[in-house]
Amino acid sequence: MNKADLINKLAEKKGLSYKIAKIAVDTIIESIKRAIINGERVEIRGFGSFSPRHYGAYTGRNPKTGEKVQVKPKRLPYFKVGKELRDLIMESKKD
Amino acid sequence: MTKADIINDLYERLGYSKRECANIVESLFDIIKEALSRGENVKISGFGNFVLRDKKERKGRNPKTGEEMIISKRRVLNFKLSQVLKEAMNQK
Numbered sequence: 001m002n003k004a005d006l007i008n009k010l011a012e013k014k015g016l017s018y019k020i021a022k023i024a025v026d027t028i029i030e031s032i033k034r035a036i037i038n039g040e041r042v043e044i045r046g047f048g049s050f051s052p053r054h055y056g057a058y059t060g061r062n063p064k065t066g067e068k069v070q071v072k073p074k075r076l077p078y079f080k081v082g083k084e085l086r087d088l089i090m091e092s093k094k095d
Numbered sequence: 096m097t098k099a100d101i102i103n104d105l106y107e108r109l110g111y112s113k114r115e116c117a118n119i120v121e122s123l124f125d126i127i128k129e130a131l132s133r134g135e136n137v138k139i140s141g142f143g144n145f146v147l148r149d150k151k152e153r154k155g156r157n158p159k160t161g162e163e164m165i166i167s168k169r170r171v172l173n174f175k176l177s178q179v180l181k182e183a184m185n186q187k
Binding site for chain 2: 001002003006009010014016018020023024025028029030031032033035036037040041042043044045046047048050061072074075076077079081084085086088089090091092093
């Protein structure tokens with residue numbers, strides 16, 4: 001499922017035009033993106049949370065060539081699945 | 096940031112009532128949840144991908160008691176950030 005599918009589903013479910021549903025999806029994603037870029041923690045009840053993680057610099061290797069590469073320190077959000085969603089996913093695996 | 100902030104941003108953008116905006120936000124997450132619980136990955140370009148992975152049954156240990164136990168096969172959810180967003184977060 002991709003963004004266009006999400007927009008179509010949302011339009012269908014809420015009786016919105018494609019245009020409005022697209023604005024809604026884009027606005028919601030933008031809000032979350034902005035918070036993540038700002039280093040904020042984002043918590044969505046029943047779904048999951050994104051929390052900022054810092055990773056230090058290290059010397060890695062290009063797995064193809066074996067060449068050494070310096071990896072710069074970076075920030076990445078860590079996604080933790082919410083309990084409700086985790087249970088839904090586990091249930092689906094059972095059958 | 097919580098759902099209330101997301102709802103507020105949508106309210107400012109759409110001008111619909113807070114209640115309708117809350118409804119839309121809730122529906123969007125429900126749609127994503129439904130897809131994932133059907134076993135479908137969800138890809139949001141410019142943001143990231145929610146990817147399901149099936150883990151085999153394996154042996155593990157209870158870290159508290161040291162007791163050996165079987166960890167049942169399971170499905171887990173990973174989030175992979177988009178390259179574009181990764182770069183936006185790490186530009187200096």
